[in-house]
Amino acid sequence: xxxxxxxxLLAALESRGVKYAIFGAVALxxxxxxxxxxxxDIFVAPEExxxxxxxxxxxxxxxxxEIENITAQDLLGDIPAVRYVPPTGSFYIDILTRLGDAFxxxxxxxxxxxxxxxxxxxxxxxxxxxxxxxxxxxxxxxxADLLKREFKLERD
Amino acid sequence: xxxxxFRSVADMPDPPRRLPGDPALYKAIAGIWKFGRRANxxxxxxxxxKYRSIEEMSRAQEQWLxxxxxxxxxxxxxR
Numbered sequence: 001x002x003x004x005x006x007x008x009l010l011a012a013l014e015s016r017g018v019k020y021a022i023f024g025a026v027a028l029x030x031x032x033x034x035x036x037x038x039x040x041d042i043f044v045a046p047e048e049x050x051x052x053x054x055x056x057x058x059x060x061x062x063x064x065x066e067i068e069n070i071t072a073q074d075l076l077g078d079i080p081a082v083r084y085v086p087p088t089g090s091f092y093i094d095i096l097t098r099l100g101d102a103f104x105x106x107x108x109x110x111x112x113x114x115x116x117x118x119x120x121x122x123x124x125x126x127x128x129x130x131x132x133x134x135x136x137x138x139x140x141x142x143x144a145d146l147l148k149r150e151f152k153l154e155r156d
Numbered sequence: 157x158x159x160x161x162f163r164s165v166a167d168m169p170d171p172p173r174r175l176p177g178d179p180a181l182y183k184a185i186a187g188i189w190k191f192g193r194r195a196n197x198x199x200x201x202x203x204x205x206k207y208r209s210i211e212e213m214s215r216a217q218e219q220w221l222x223x224x225x226x227x228x229x230x231x232x233x234x235r
Contacts, residue, residue, distance in 0.1 A: 087202045
């Protein structure tokens with residue numbers, strides 16, 4: 001992930017008033033657990049106007065007409081998960097409106113977290129832990145163990 | 157920094173967690189990501205991809221990773 005691009009993207013999400021929550025490895029980093037990553041994972045509120053604000057924010061940060069292929073019709077319908085790879089191809093953004101039956105935007109516990117001159121919306125360490133603890137990927141389970149230790153979390 | 161010795165990797169402490177707002181945290185993030193890009197540069201195919209579930213999205217990610225690893229192995233064996 002390119003740090004400068006992330007700064008630009010998050011500043012754009014904030015200035016456009018997008019309702020979003022960062023999860024995944026970028027969230028771990030912003031909570032203080034430093035990890036390499038190649039993607040930004042964001043939940044967005046499943047509202048047509050919010051998806052339009054999201055697209056405007058992406059256009060602010062990245063010059064790419066392909067962004068128009070991200071549609072509210074998809075994200076509010078049968079396509080809850082959209083991956084966008086910008087023209088540089090050096091990273092991607094995973095945009096979700098829901099995650100299976102377990103997580104929906106309205107149910108997420110979110111914190112406002114400092115990021116340089118910005119304050120951004122990030123799911124809480126507890127939500128991150130719950131997302132990672134039972135997945136099949138070994139690296140997610142290692143992250144869950146680390147979250148549990150660092151934030152003194154107990155299993156639900 | 158003094159040399160520290162451990163009988164097991166499990167005994168080695170995790171690096172200290174830096175708190176949000178600490179400029180050292182952002183310096184560490186930028187440094188790790190820069191190193192990651194230099195050590196393992198990847199190019200993902202640009203565009204918008206649509207998935208009906210997170211599982212489908214994860215499978216696509218695993219497929220890209222598998223192709224990347226195979227390509228790296230090919231390049232290294234080809235040297």
